[in-house]
Amino acid sequence: MEEKNLEPSDSDKDFQKDSKKPEKEVSPWEFAGLGMEFGLIVLGSVYLGNFLDGKFHSSPFGLLGACLLGFSYGIYYIIYRTTLKK
Secondary structure, eight states: OOOOOOSOOHHHHHHHHHHOOOOOOOOHHHHHHHHHHHHHHHHHHHHHHHHHHHHHTOHHHHHHHHHHHHHHHHHHHHHHHHHOOO
């Protein structure tokens, strides 16, 4: 039986070098801005829930629902922004 050559050839090595993209260096200020955006989304949803509770007299439900939606959207937004290809 013949043994297969498991070493990549020179053309394969050149292809692997070309296909690797240099990773972008991430600034800590980008993460700080992302945290501020998350906080603003959650605070905005709290304000909206409080406003809806006052308008429709549905005391805890508007606030709880808006907080849940705002927090969920904030988590989605963080995941979307951190996995975004630039």
